[in-house]
Amino acid sequence: MKLVKWLLLIVLAVVAVKQWQHNQEVSLGPGVKVAQAPVQKPISQAVPFEFEDYQITPLANFSLQAKVLGREDYNIDRESELSPTDLALGWQKMSDESVLAEIDITQTRRWYYWRVEQFPIPRHDIETQSANMHLIPADSQVANVLKKVKKGQIIALEGQLIQAKAADGWSWRSSMTRDDTGAHACEVVYVTSLSVIE
Known part of the structure; x- marks a missing residue:
C-alpha cells in the first residue's frame, strides 16, 4: 500500500513539474517582434481528405509568424479530438511586450479574452492584430x-485554414478573416509546419 502511495506522489510531482515548466513565460523585451500580419492565400480547387475520422476540407493556405500571448490545452471537448491546444497569437503592435503589459489576456472554453484599464493602442488594433487559433x-x-510552445515565444507556422466534418453531422469551420470578433472568429488551422523562432 505504501508503494502505491509513493508511486502516486511521484506521478503527481512529475505532472506538477511539467505543468510549471509549461506555464513559464518567455520575455523578449519591448518592441514589435513580428512586423507582418498572417498571410492567407486562396485554394483554387480544395481536395477534402480524411484525418482522425474526420473529413478535412482546406479553405485557404495560411502562414504566420506571431508572438504567443497565451495557450490553453484541452482534452475533454469534442474539438480536442482534433485540436489539443489553442494559442492566442499576436503580431505587429500585439507582439510588443510594452503594449501587452497593459492588456490582461485569458483563454477559456476555446475563447480568447482581453481586458484593459486604458487602451495602450486603439481597440481595432488589438482586435485585428491578435487572434485565438x-x-x-x-x-x-x-x-x-x-x-513545448510557451507563452511569450515567437513561433512560425504553415498550414491551411480548414473545415472539419464528422459522419454524425458535427462540423467546425475556420474564420476566414482577421477582422472579425466574437463567436466563430477563431481560426481552425491544420498545421503542417511549426517552429519556435525565439
Whole structure:
C-alpha cells in the first residue's frame, strides 16, 4: 500500500513539474517582434481528405509568424479530438511586450479574452492584430513542437485554414478573416509546419 502511495506522489510531482515548466513565460523585451500580419492565400480547387475520422476540407493556405500571448490545452471537448491546444497569437503592435503589459489576456472554453484599464493602442488594433487559433497538428512532429510552445515565444507556422466534418453531422469551420470578433472568429488551422523562432 505504501508503494502505491509513493508511486502516486511521484506521478503527481512529475505532472506538477511539467505543468510549471509549461506555464513559464518567455520575455523578449519591448518592441514589435513580428512586423507582418498572417498571410492567407486562396485554394483554387480544395481536395477534402480524411484525418482522425474526420473529413478535412482546406479553405485557404495560411502562414504566420506571431508572438504567443497565451495557450490553453484541452482534452475533454469534442474539438480536442482534433485540436489539443489553442494559442492566442499576436503580431505587429500585439507582439510588443510594452503594449501587452497593459492588456490582461485569458483563454477559456476555446475563447480568447482581453481586458484593459486604458487602451495602450486603439481597440481595432488589438482586435485585428491578435487572434485565438485552434491548432490541429498534421503529424507527430508538429504535435511534439506544439507541446513545448510557451507563452511569450515567437513561433512560425504553415498550414491551411480548414473545415472539419464528422459522419454524425458535427462540423467546425475556420474564420476566414482577421477582422472579425466574437463567436466563430477563431481560426481552425491544420498545421503542417511549426517552429519556435525565439
